[in-house]
Amino acid sequence: MGYQVRGTTQMTAEELSAVKQLVKVCNEHDGIDLKINPDMLTRRSGTHSEDFLCYEDDQLVGFLGMYVFHGAEAEVSGMVHPQYRRKGIFRAMQAQAAEECQQRKIPEQLFIVQRESLSGKACMEHLGAQYKFSEYWMDLQGEKKNVPVSAIQMRAAEKADLETLIWLNVHGFQMEEEQAREMSRRIEGESNSKTYLILVEDKPVGKISAMISEGKGFIFGFCVHPDHQGKGYGRQALAKTIELIFEQGYEEMSLEVACENSHALGLYESCGFVVKSANDYYKLLL
Numbered sequence: 130m131g132y133q134v135r136g137t138t139q140m141t142a143e144e145l146s147a148v149k150q151l152v153k154v155c156n157e158h159d160g161i162d163l164k165i166n167p168d169m170l171t172r173r174s175g176t177h178s179e180d181f182l183c184y185e186d187d188q189l190v191g192f193l194g195m196y197v198f199h200g201a202e203a204e205v206s207g208m209v210h211p212q213y214r215r216k217g218i219f220r221a222m223q224a225q226a227a228e229e230c231q232q233r234k235i236p237e238q239l240f241i242v243q244r245e246s247l248s249g250k251a252c253m254e255h256l257g258a259q260y261k262f263s264e265y266w267m268d269l270q271g272e273k274k275n276v277p278v279s280a281i282q283m284r285a286a287e288k289a290d291l292e293t294l295i296w297l298n299v300h301g302f303q304m305e306e307e308q309a310r311e312m313s314r315r316i317e318g319e320s321n322s323k324t325y326l327i328l329v330e331d332k333p334v335g336k337i338s339a340m341i342s343e344g345k346g347f348i349f350g351f352c353v354h355p356d357h358q359g360k361g362y363g364r365q366a367l368a369k370t371i372e373l374i375f376e377q378g379y380e381e382m383s384l385e386v387a388c389e390n391s392h393a394l395g396l397y398e399s400c401g402f403v404v405k406s407a408n409d410y411y412k413l414l415l
Contacts, residue, residue: 131185132183132184132185132190132191132213132216132218132221133183133184133185134181134182134183134191134218134221134222134225135181135182135184136178136179136180136181136225136226136229137178137180137181137182138173138174138175138176138177138178138179139173139175140170140173140180140182144182144189145167145170145171147189148165148167148170148182148189148192149167150189151189151190151191151192151208151210152165152208154210154211155208155209155210155211158211159211159243159245159246159247159248160245161243161245161246161406162243162266162405162406163206163208163243164206164241164243164266164408165192165194165206165207165208166194166196166206167342167343168321168340168342168343169194169196170194172321177197177229177233178225178229179194179195179196179197179229180192180193180194180195181193181194181207181222181225181226183209183218183221183222185213188210189210190209190210190212190213190218191207191208191209191210191213191218191219191222192207192208192222193205193206193207193219193222193223193226194206194207195226195229195230195238197233197235198311198312198315199307199308199309199311199312199315200233200234200235200307200308200311201235201236201237201305201308202235202236202237202238202239202412203226203230203235203237203238203239204238204239204240204241204410205223205226205238205239205240205241206240206241207219207222207223209248214248219252220252220255220256223238223256226238227413227415230415231415235415236414236415237412237413237414237415238258238412238413238415239261239410239411239412239413240253240256240258240410240411240412240413241408241410242408242409242410242411243406243407243408243409244263244406244407244408244409245406250409253411256413257413258411258412258413259411259412259413260409260410260411260412261410261411261412262387262388262389262409262410263387263388263389263407263408263409263410264385264386264387264388264407264408264410265385265386265387265388265394265404265405265406265407266383266384266385266404266405266406266407266408267383267384267385267386267397267402267403267404267405268381268382268383268402268403268405269371269380269381269382269383269400269401269402270401270402270403271401276364276365276367276368276399276400277365278365278368278369279365280329280360280361280362280365281327281328281329281334281362281365281366281369282327282328282329282331283325283326283327283328283337283366283369283370284325284326284328285323285324285325285326286323286324286325286326286336290326290333291313291314293326293333294313294324294326294336295309295310295313297333297335297336297352297354298312298313298336298350298352300354300355301335301336301352301353301354301355302352316338316350321340321341321342322338322339322340323338323339323340324336324337324338324350325337325338325339325366325370325373327353327362327366329357329362333354334353334354334356334357334362335351335352335353335354335357335362335363335366336350336351336352337350337351337352337366337367337370338350338351339370339373339374341374341377341379344379344381345379345381345382345383346374346377346379346381346382346383347382347383347384348367348370348371348374348382348383348384349384349385351363351366351367351370351384353366363396364396364399364400367396367397367400368400371400371401383405384397384402385408388407
């Protein structure tokens with residue numbers, strides 16, 4: 130019997146369990162750590178098909194998930210069981226995902242590929258995807274560093290802060306305003322994440338977000354406005370965020386940082402984070 134691919138707007142508990150088992154098989158076989166954002170998979174909107182599953186003889190042999198943070202691109206992560214590769218399975222899942230993107234007028238797919246994954250890189254070459262950038266995955270290790278927090282204050286962002294968050298995204302990440310607006314609204318709707326404003330003398334100078342996923346903390350959306358960088362505000366804000374996660378009872382935490390951003394890398398290392406792995410991102414225009 131041949132394989133079949135189907136898209137779904139919301140996976141069942143059994144399907145999620147099968148996906149996690151497939152991740153485990155691929156990680157052990159390839160010696161990598163695939164990024165599939167399992168917490169996001171449990172909170173799909175149910176509006177669009179964003180998960181694509183491939184079965185052969187009732188066995189899950191392939192999975193591809195899309196993560197749309199704004200309308201300019203869809204991040205994509207996926208895998209195929211080692212015993213079922215080179216059969217066109219990933220290409221079939223990607224094609225269905227591309228059709229979904231085109232219906233939603235999303236112009237490109239951005240594939241997340243573990244740097245050590247030879248099969249992933251070969252697949253990108255086959256698709257004709259172009260390398261775009263890389264990010265380090267970092268974990269907090271060792272004893273918590275004691276960083277005095279004296280120059281900043283932090284408070285949870287509220288609905289009234291939406292325009293401030295958009296302004297910080299535009300200037301802190303050099304984003305287009307429309308994309309920043311869409312991303313801010315999406316993050317605002319995440320029930321398991323919280324965004325904090327970084328304040329100096331009651332004026333916002335940056336932002337940082339944290340979420341709890343699968344029993345550990347994840348820090349993201351961290352930026353300081355360019356006019357206020359180099360003053361130690363970022364290091365203090367990061368240290369305070371680590372403390373807030375610790376206070377919730379979670380000692381494990383991770384984050385991602387662009388490989389070319391050596392300043393940010395040094396900042397995270399100074400607070401106790403170490404590089405665990407790297408993800409390469411490949412762009413495919415649709």
